[in-house]
Amino acid sequence: MTTTPLPPPDExxxxxxxxxxxxxxxxVQELERVAGRAAEPLTDVPPSPSGVPLLCxxxxxxxxxxxxxxxxFHSVNAGTDPLLSAGPxxxxxxxxxxxxxxxERMAQYVLGWMLAECQAVPEFTAxxxxxxxxxxxxxxxxxxxxxxxxxxxxxxxxxxxxxxxxVRTVGVARTTRSGPPPGFDLxxxxxxxGGALADARWVISxxxxxxxxxxxxxxxxxxxxxxxxxxxxxxxxxxxxRALEGALRDGRVRRAVLDVLPTEPAAPDDPVWRLPRTVxxxxxxxxxxxxxxxxxxxxxxxAVTAGRRPALTVDxxxxx
Numbered sequence: 001m002t003t004t005p006l007p008p009p010d011e012x013x014x015x016x017x018x019x020x021x022x023x024x025x026x027x028v029q030e031l032e033r034v035a036g037r038a039a040e041p042l043t044d045v046p047p048s049p050s051g052v053p054l055l056c057x058x059x060x061x062x063x064x065x066x067x068x069x070x071x072x073f074h075s076v077n078a079g080t081d082p083l084l085s086a087g088p089x090x091x092x093x094x095x096x097x098x099x100x101x102x103x104e105r106m107a108q109y110v111l112g113w114m115l116a117e118c119q120a121v122p123e124f125t126a127x128x129x130x131x132x133x134x135x136x137x138x139x140x141x142x143x144x145x146x147x148x149x150x151x152x153x154x155x156x157x158x159x160x161x162x163x164x165x166x167v168r169t170v171g172v173a174r175t176t177r178s179g180p181p182p183g184f185d186l187x188x189x190x191x192x193x194g195g196a197l198a199d200a201r202w203v204i205s206x207x208x209x210x211x212x213x214x215x216x217x218x219x220x221x222x223x224x225x226x227x228x229x230x231x232x233x234x235x236x237x238x239x240x241x242r243a244l245e246g247a248l249r250d251g252r253v254r255r256a257v258l259d260v261l262p263t264e265p266a267a268p269d270d271p272v273w274r275l276p277r278t279v280x281x282x283x284x285x286x287x288x289x290x291x292x293x294x295x296x297x298x299x300x301x302x303a304v305t306a307g308r309r310p311a312l313t314v315d316x317x318x319x320x
Contacts, residue, residue: 004094004316006304007071011053015071018042020058023076027290031057034298057297059083066090074300076293078102078154078286079235080314081209095314096300100292103157106233109285110158110204111165113257114141117229142166147196149216150206150234151181152320154286158204158233159183170196174212197224202231209235210319222247229255233285236261241272248276259285 007015019028019039032039035055040047044062046069047054053071061073061083070093075083078099089095116122118139127134146162148155151171159169160183171184172193180187188196197203203225207213217230218240230253232239241262247253256278264283266272272280300310314320 004313005092006307006309007053007055007094009305011071012055012304015053015055016040016047018047018054018056018058020060020076022059023057023293024290027293030290030294031297034294034301057293060086063087068092072096072304074098074297075314076288078288079208081235081319084314084316084319089316094304094310095316096296096310096312097314098288098293098296099153099312100288100296102286102288102292103154104161106154106206106286107158107161109233109259109281110231111161113231113279114146114162114167114202114229117255144168144201145170145196145199146202146204147172147193147200147228148184148204148206149190150208151184151187152206154233155206156181156183158206170200172196193221194224197221197228198226200225200228203228205230205232205234205238207234207238208320209237213238215240217244219243219246222252225252227252227254229253229257231257231259233259236264245271245275248278255279257281259283 017032017035017037017039018041019031020042028039042056042058044064046064054065054069055072056070057074057076059076066087067090070090072094075097078097080095080097118141120136120138123136143166145168147170148159149172151173155171159171163169163183169184171180171187172190173187174190176187176189205217207216214237216238222243225247230244244253244256248256256275258278259281260283261272261280266280296312300312303310
């Protein structure tokens with residue numbers, strides 16, 4: 001784990017607060033209240049005077065601001081891969097992120113699509129469009145197995161909600177502990193997931209994008225699936241789309257629900273729109289609310305000023 005030092009109190013006290021111009025005025029006022037200083041626009045041009053440390057809140061960071069002046073960057077998003085992949089991260093700078101109630105939103109998204117499938121919503125919708133009356137069998141989710149990749153805050157939120165509905169939840173983690181964390185009946189290692197993939201009714205990804213997860217769901221993993229539905233609310237580039245297409249066409253993957261894609265937004269002529277038995281949504285399963293940013297920034301501020309490492313600190317070496 002890469003340990004980033006906390007911002008020194010004297011440096012934090014004199015740091016300028018720079019916020020992305022896209023942030024709502026009410027949110028900016030709350031950030032100003034928490035930090036106890038007025039905010040300035042976060043732009044691509046380094047502010048003057050040049051010796052003052054910077055505390056930034058936003059989505060992206062220009063190369064011009066990736067200097068030792070950067071004291072702390074708080075991302076308004078949960079995923080920080082765009083920040084870390086855009087260039088070298090200034091080693092002394094603390095990086096924190098926003099999660100807020102995203103886990104709850106994403107868990108409801110996952111459960112909603114699972115229930116829609118079990119209640120034959122797509123088929124009934126198609127019948128309605130044809131004015132066709134036909135009874136269709138439905139399926140209970142209770143007692144079925146969901147394999148959830150990622151056992152952090154978001155994966156655990158998905159596991160808790162599914163578990164409350166009687167779903168057996170198996171988590172897949174980079175490393176396993178002595179016992180499963182809350183939200184999971186069982187946790188297996190990423191290198192030991194073959195049997196779990198074969199047993200799963202749903203395969204759900206909440207994985208972040210890191211060098212270790214790029215293309216994670218490839219031909220070998222999809223070959224182990226036995227009729228599961230694949231749901232991706234993590235990052236699009238964790239999936240080899242050709243491998244997924246092959247698994248959909250030969251029936252190993254029953255359906256796919258993709259909230260994220262390797263390239264977003266998908267153009268109208270993108271082949272992803274023609275994948276069989278697939279629904280694509282517009283990266284909307286966990287849209288961050290202003291309240292999420294305000295609450296999480298305040299929690300990070302409280303921790304930093306008390307000399308504690310915030311729970312939402314990003315390990316820039318791992319990428320999450």
